[in-house]
Amino acid sequence: xxxxxxxxxxxxxxxxxxxxxxxxxxxxxxxxxxxxxxxxxxxxxxxxxxxxxxxxxxxxxxxxxxxxxxxxxxxxxxxxxxxxxxxxxxxxxxxxxxxxxxxxxx
Amino acid sequence: xxxxxxxxxxxxxxxxxxxxxxxxxxxxxxxxxxxxxxxxxxxxxxxxxxxxxxxxxxxxxxxxxxxxxxxxxxxxxxxxxxxxxxxxxxxxxxxxxxxxxxxxxxxxxxxxxxxxxxxxxxxxxxxxxxxxxxxxxxxxxxxxxxxxxxxxxxxxxxxxxxxxxxxxxxxxxxxxxxxxxxxxxxxxxxxxxxxxxxxxxxxxxxxxxxxxxxxxxxxxxxxxxxxxxxxxxxxxxxxxxxxxxxxxxxxxxxxxxxxxxxxxxxxxxxxxxxxxxxxxxxxxxxxxxxxxxxxxxxxxxxxxxxxxxxxxxxxxxxxxxxxxxxxxxxxxxxxxxxxxxxxxxxxxxxxxxxxxxxxxxxxxxxxxxxxxxxxxxxxxxxxxxxxxxxxxxxxxxxxxxxxxxxxxxxxxxxxxxxxxxxxxxxxxxxxxxxxxxxxxxxxxxxxxxxxxxxxxxxxxxxxxxxxxxxxxxxxxxx
Numbered sequence: 001x002x003x004x005x006x007x008x009x010x011x012x013x014x015x016x017x018x019x020x021x022x023x024x025x026x027x028x029x030x031x032x033x034x035x036x037x038x039x040x041x042x043x044x045x046x047x048x049x050x051x052x053x054x055x056x057x058x059x060x061x062x063x064x065x066x067x068x069x070x071x072x073x074x075x076x077x078x079x080x081x082x083x084x085x086x087x088x089x090x091x092x093x094x095x096x097x098x099x100x101x102x103x104x105x106x
Numbered sequence: 107x108x109x110x111x112x113x114x115x116x117x118x119x120x121x122x123x124x125x126x127x128x129x130x131x132x133x134x135x136x137x138x139x140x141x142x143x144x145x146x147x148x149x150x151x152x153x154x155x156x157x158x159x160x161x162x163x164x165x166x167x168x169x170x171x172x173x174x175x176x177x178x179x180x181x182x183x184x185x186x187x188x189x190x191x192x193x194x195x196x197x198x199x200x201x202x203x204x205x206x207x208x209x210x211x212x213x214x215x216x217x218x219x220x221x222x223x224x225x226x227x228x229x230x231x232x233x234x235x236x237x238x239x240x241x242x243x244x245x246x247x248x249x250x251x252x253x254x255x256x257x258x259x260x261x262x263x264x265x266x267x268x269x270x271x272x273x274x275x276x277x278x279x280x281x282x283x284x285x286x287x288x289x290x291x292x293x294x295x296x297x298x299x300x301x302x303x304x305x306x307x308x309x310x311x312x313x314x315x316x317x318x319x320x321x322x323x324x325x326x327x328x329x330x331x332x333x334x335x336x337x338x339x340x341x342x343x344x345x346x347x348x349x350x351x352x353x354x355x356x357x358x359x360x361x362x363x364x365x366x367x368x369x370x371x372x373x374x375x376x377x378x379x380x381x382x383x384x385x386x387x388x389x390x391x392x393x394x395x396x397x398x399x400x401x402x403x404x405x406x407x408x409x410x411x412x413x414x415x416x417x418x419x420x421x422x423x424x425x426x427x428x429x430x431x432x433x434x435x436x437x438x439x440x441x442x443x444x445x446x447x448x449x450x451x452x453x454x455x456x457x458x459x460x461x462x463x464x465x466x467x468x469x470x471x472x473x474x475x476x477x478x479x480x481x482x483x484x485x486x487x488x489x490x491x492x493x494x495x496x497x498x499x500x501x502x503x504x505x506x507x508x509x510x511x512x513x514x515x516x517x518x519x520x521x522x523x524x525x526x527x528x529x530x531x532x533x534x535x536x537x538x539x540x541x542x543x544x545x546x547x548x549x550x551x552x553x554x555x556x557x558x559x560x561x562x563x564x565x566x567x568x569x570x571x572x573x574x575x576x577x578x579x580x581x582x583x584x
Contacts, residue, residue, distance in 0.1 A: 058494075098433050
């Protein structure tokens with residue numbers, strides 16, 4: 001059985017994920033995470049010693065999905081998306097850079 | 107012209123015979139959307155300028171008697187997790203409000219290059235996370251077959267728009283069942299291509315080792331047609347396979363006599379609605395009558411698919427969704443005075459409860475001290491689940507299962523219980539984890555008139571075989 005997730009653990013994980021949670025959200029998430037992790041605990045019924053982990057499908061097919069060398073495109077310069085078109089979508093930009101609030105406090 | 111049943115072949119015949127024009131066909135769909143979509147809420151935005159410009163081009167070809175591309179004038183809807191220049195891309199989330207992507211999704215661009223008319227963007231669960239379309243920041247979608255019920259999710263808008271005659275076909279995405287389950291709930295055909303078969307460039311990522319793009323259509327042949335247009339490698343997506351693209355339409359129309367069909371006992375256990383069981387068993391009997399050999403098989407790790415999926419999908423989501431931080435696109439909370447404060451407040455204001463829940467679960471599963479117990483363990487079970495399918499496909503050509511344990515449920519019925527909602531994915535997630543292909547095809551209705559779907563699973567890159575068996579199921583419907 002996994003240990004129970006406490007409200008403090010929820011707050012710490014939220015901080016890692018850069019999520020801000022209100023107190024009522026912490027309580028709700030604590031309840032939900034414990035319910036879901038309780039279900040996930042079933043995986044411990046299986047002995048997986050020696051079973052290789054699978055990150056994606058191509059591994060188990062022996063590279064069939066990304067025909068190895070072919071998956072790399074030719075190394076040539078191509079036009080990319082216009083910088084102004086990208087910066088136009090930013091909440092704050094100055095035609096050259098994305099702008100963000102101050103990073104370092106003096 | 108009945109838009110609810112209009113297929114690609116019928117639309118093409120109406121265009122070439124002069125019965126209609128591409129412009130008139132697009133306008134007829136827009137008119138129907140204007141009249142009826144208020145009660146369904148399937149479209150989030152319409153792309154009238156782009157659609158009508160494309161329709162005019164097709165009409166010029168028609169007028170000149172020039173050869174027509176394969177999807178000439180066919181009106182399509184696009185799930186709003188795929189980018190389309192000129193249209194907002196919300197992914198069903200407040201955090202992308204106002205974002206207009208400056209590039210086209212490869213799959214969408216290929217459809218347009220083949221003549222399709224892109225009508226607009228379709229509602230979905232926020233970042234494709236959900237099984238009922240109730241997690242959209244822009245309101246739930248209602249099932250056209252029963253307005254008090256969900257259309258399924260996460261591609262609920264894509265399934266509902268096809269069922270309601272708001273487009274001839276649509277694109278959705280499937281990470282853990284998000285094409286197949288809504289197709290079953292709305293009574294349309296949905297195709298899950300093999301992982302890597304269709305480029306994901308321009309798909310707003312949820313879980314990259316699982317995400318796939320596929321079509322919703324009114325029949326199996328249309329799904330084969332759209333796959334043929336979209337499939338293939340892409341210099342913008344290194345995970346798009348170089349495996350040769352087949353003639354899926356030709357393969358789907360071959361007879362099924364002599365094929366071996368596997369029926370896995372694990373998919374017919376407790377919790378399966380009796381009316382769905384009966385309809386799926388009827389489809390299996392129909393395949394037998396068409397000359398297929400039916401074999402009982404076992405996929406022994408099936409019951410571990412949901413817990414495996416919810417570890418892997420949320421871990422990948424917690425990583426993919428870190429890009430939504432108020433810097434480059436969409437929403438920014440401007441009240442914060444520090445960078446970290448801005449990140450946190452933007453993400454708090456922009457993400458809905460289910461997205462936060464999954465980011466937290468994924469971050470927890472990947473965090474120091476838990477990685478081996480959850481993430482690595484789930485990846486090992488993923489290997490076992492995939493081996494189940496690989497050994498089954500040594501014995502059979504395709505596998506037939508129910509698509510969903512129940513028909514479409516009522517709006518609000520499961521929103522307070524995330525575990526109950528996740529369990530609705532019981533028949534879909536194993537194929538997602540294994541990367542194999544599948545088709546969701548209608549196989550009847552409950553006595554209350556709710557659609558029932560059957561799932562046909564095929565080996566990696568054998569979409570032609572899955573579509574062929576799906577076509578036989580479709581042929582046996584009254």
